[in-house]
Every structure is written in structure tokens, then in C-alpha cells.
Amino acid sequence: MSVNAVAHLNFHGQARAALEFYQSVFGGQTTIATYGDFGMPAEAPGAANVVFGQVVADNGFRVMAYDVPGEGAPIAQGAPTTRRENGTTITEEPFFLSVRGETVEEVGALWERLAEGAKVIEAFGPAQWAPAFGMLTDRFGITWVLDVAAEYTRA
The missing domain is CATH 3.30.720.100 (Signal recognition particle alu RNA binding heterodimer, srp9/1)
Structure with missing residues (x-):
């Protein structure tokens, strides 16, 4: 199945x-x-x-x-309820949409297009857990998390 x-x-x-x-x-x-x-x-x-x-x-x-x-x-008329404070994501939203890709270049290109008219919550760039990460609320009020899959090694 x-x-x-x-x-x-x-x-x-x-x-x-x-x-x-x-x-x-x-x-x-x-x-x-x-x-x-x-x-x-x-x-x-x-x-x-x-x-x-x-x-x-x-x-x-x-x-x-x-x-x-x-x-x-319309959903996008209300102020987004997700924000960053002191390095922490604060939200009242029940979910985010997550998009993960394999390279900074491919995900960065998606970020640039999705960011048109969006409110950027966390700029797309290097993160402790991933080669790149960003969070935004798009022009329709949907909050997205975009990141690049990190290569993990097993101990």
C-alpha cells in the first residue's frame, strides 16, 4: 500500500x-x-x-x-501570525507547508519566486541544521518553510 x-x-x-x-x-x-x-x-x-x-x-x-x-x-488580509523572536519561531498557525530540495541553488530559485509579494519571516540562508533555510508567508497568507536537505552521517 x-x-x-x-x-x-x-x-x-x-x-x-x-x-x-x-x-x-x-x-x-x-x-x-x-x-x-x-x-x-x-x-x-x-x-x-x-x-x-x-x-x-x-x-x-x-x-x-x-x-x-x-x-x-480573503485569508491574506489578516496579519500573519508567525514571527521570529530571539531566535525562536512564534506562531498561532496550525501548520506550515514545507518544501525541501537537494541543493541551495534549486531551493534558492524557488524561494526567490515564492517570496514575490510575501512577508519574509526568516531570510533564506545557511542554518545550523541545513545548508539553507527560510520561512515566509506568501501573498495568499500561507506560511512556507523552504530548506535544503542536510547530509547526515550515522554514528
């Missing part, structure tokens, strides 16, 4: 823009189905919103997203 855990992100009218942005950062193919595609009348409010969406890339990146039905404030 094989299973995969995939982040499923919830938005309020921003899912299409988020999925298109993540595809521009990580590559791959985007699939989007709207509430209208599933039978909601085209003139109904929210018919163009995403009921199912995903980005799947050959490099292993995968994320799913949809627009929560009904009215709601």
Missing part, C-alpha cells in the same frame, strides 16, 4: 490565483474545476470559484486548493 499526504488549502475566492501562482513557482500542471462546472448556474455568485484545484509537478510538488463556499474575508 502506498499513501501520499497532500496539503489542501482553503481560500475565499483566491484559489485560482493561488494555484496559478504556485504553478509559476514550482512548475507542473494545474487542474481547476469551478462550482459552475459542477452545475451551479453561471450567473450565481461564486459559480466561477474553484471547487477542486491542484498543481502537480514532476519534481514531486503537489498542492490542492478550493474556495470555501459563501462569504468570507
Whole structure:
């Protein structure tokens, strides 16, 4: 048996823009189905919103997203709840999305694209536990941790 855990992100009218942005950062193919595609009348409010969406890339990146039905404030309008204080990450968020790669160059390139319009929490650079690490909250309110896998030796 094989299973995969995939982040499923919830938005309020921003899912299409988020999925298109993540595809521009990580590559791959985007699939989007709207509430209208599933039978909601085209003139109904929210018919163009995403009921199912995903980005799947050959490099292993995968994320799913949809627009929560009904009215709601866009997620990115609130101030991010994650910050660094005295070398410690302080947060009220239930999760971060983590992206790990093999080289500083490949992860650094992803960082540069993902950081467009983001709030940087910890700048991408060398860390005690990894050749490079960084944390940011993107323009859609999602907090990401990007790092480079460290080579560990077993004792």
C-alpha cells in the first residue's frame, strides 16, 4: 500500500490565483474545476470559484486548493501570525507547508519566486541544521518553510 499526504488549502475566492501562482513557482500542471462546472448556474455568485484545484509537478510538488463556499474575508488580509523572536519561531498557525530540495541553488530559485509579494519571516540562508533555510508567508497568507536537505552521517 502506498499513501501520499497532500496539503489542501482553503481560500475565499483566491484559489485560482493561488494555484496559478504556485504553478509559476514550482512548475507542473494545474487542474481547476469551478462550482459552475459542477452545475451551479453561471450567473450565481461564486459559480466561477474553484471547487477542486491542484498543481502537480514532476519534481514531486503537489498542492490542492478550493474556495470555501459563501462569504468570507480573503485569508491574506489578516496579519500573519508567525514571527521570529530571539531566535525562536512564534506562531498561532496550525501548520506550515514545507518544501525541501537537494541543493541551495534549486531551493534558492524557488524561494526567490515564492517570496514575490510575501512577508519574509526568516531570510533564506545557511542554518545550523541545513545548508539553507527560510520561512515566509506568501501573498495568499500561507506560511512556507523552504530548506535544503542536510547530509547526515550515522554514528
